[in-house]
Amino acid sequence: MQKRSPKAPSASQHNRSAFTLIELMIVIVIILILIGLLIPAVGAVRLRAQQSQVRSEIANLDTALTSFKTDFGIYPPSYIKLYESGSATWDAHSRGLVRKMWPQFNFALDKDINNDGDVNDVFTLNAGECLVFFLGGVWDVTGKTPxxxxxxxxxxxxxxxxxTNRRGPYFEFDxxxxxxxxxxxxxxxxxxxPGQQIPYMYFSSYDGRGYRSxxxxSIPALGIAMTxxxxxxxPSPSASLGPAYKSKSYQxxxxxxxxxxxxxxNYDPDKNFPAGRTVESDNITNFSNGSLK
Incomplete structure (x- = not known):
């Protein structure tokens, strides 16, 4: 039986192999270009989803603050001192606020607010701390849950x-x-x-009496220095301050x-922040529909 010799590849087959390699390189380049276009798009979608989550949470905080006011007659303050000792002399600002929220509050009673076994502490609560304390309340006996x-x-x-026999918490904290x-x-x-280090800031207008500078x-180590x-x-540096947003409630x-x-x-939704304030453009608040810009 006679064996057939293998056929040598034709010139067209040689050309086809070379062309296929060029096609593969072109496909790889196209894929890389598409990936380069897709990554920013995916990042933008992720950012919008995160912003939407924060806007929704701020709306829930709004609801919680309204519920607090329904129960206690005022929105929470954004600065107060709480004294554990019944013999403590309360400052007028803090005493007046507590009296508005709890008209029958017994200032002469010793109170272990942080459940540490003594009644010697004084708690100075500011912006973000007031948001947590008044919407969450005091911690339970484990010290882990408002x-x-x-x-x-x-x-x-x-x-x-x-x-049992409690008011609140008004917000479900994580x-x-x-x-x-x-x-x-x-x-x-x-x-x-993700990776956020700066807490929510809460500022009360004290039901229209005015925000307090x-x-x-101001925590320079964390870059916090609101004025x-x-x-x-x-928002230009030379402009005078206009009326405050949410002048009757809070920010x-x-x-x-x-x-x-x-x-x-100053903030104007139709104008860009000037140099030096551009970091504020992605801030999210309860008086804007999205980020500030």
């Missing part, structure tokens, strides 16, 4: 094991997002942006994905 306030009108700060940026044992609450936070709440007006501010609050001041 447990609202006792319905005992003389001692609303009494510690309990559960939710315990993993509590923080303490000033290391004073009073918790603040971070928004849902003394309550604005104003947000006002309506031209809630998230530092956004970049974790930078900025200085605050």
């Amino acid at each position: 447990n609202g306030f006792s319905k005992n009108p003389a001692n609303p700060f009494a510690i309990a094991t559960g939710g 315990n993993s997002r509590f923080t303490d940026i000033d290391s004073d044992t009073a918790a603040e609450y971070k928004d849902a942006f 003394s309550e604005l936070p 104003n709440v947000y006002h309506q007006g031209d 809630i501010i998230s530092a956004g994905a970049d974790g930078q609050l900025g200085t605050g001041g």
Whole structure:
């Protein structure tokens, strides 16, 4: 039986092999280009989803603050001192606020607010800390979960094991997002942006009496140095401050994905922030529909 010799590849087959390699290279280049276009698009979609989550959470905080006001007659303050000792001399600002919220509060009663076994502590609560304390209440006996306030009108700060005979909590906090940026044992609450270090800021207008510049936070180590709440007006440096947003209630501010609050001041949704304030463009608040820009 005669064997057939193998056929040598034709010139056209040689050409076809070379062409296929060029096609493969072209496909690889196209894929790389598409990936380069897709990654920013995916990042933008992810960012919008994160922003939407924070806007939704701020809306839920709004609802919780309204519920608090329904029960206690005023929106929570954004600065207050709480004294455990019944012999303590309360400052007028703090005493007046507690009296409005709890008219039958017994100032002469010793109170172990943090359940540490003594009644010698004084708690100075500011911006983000007031948001957590008044919407969450005192912690339960485990010290891990906000447990609202006792319905005992003389001692609303009494510690309990559960939710029996309590008012609140008014908001369902995610315990993993509590923080303490000033290391004073009073918790603040971070928004849902991954890696966020700056907590929500809460500022009360004291039902229209006005925002207090003394309550604005300044922690240089974290880049926190607000000089104003947000006002309506031209954001250029030479412009005068306009009327405050939410002048009859409060402002809630998230530092956004970049974790930078900025200085605050005038904000106009139709104008860009000037140089030096561009970090504020991604801040999310309760008076804007999305990020500030």
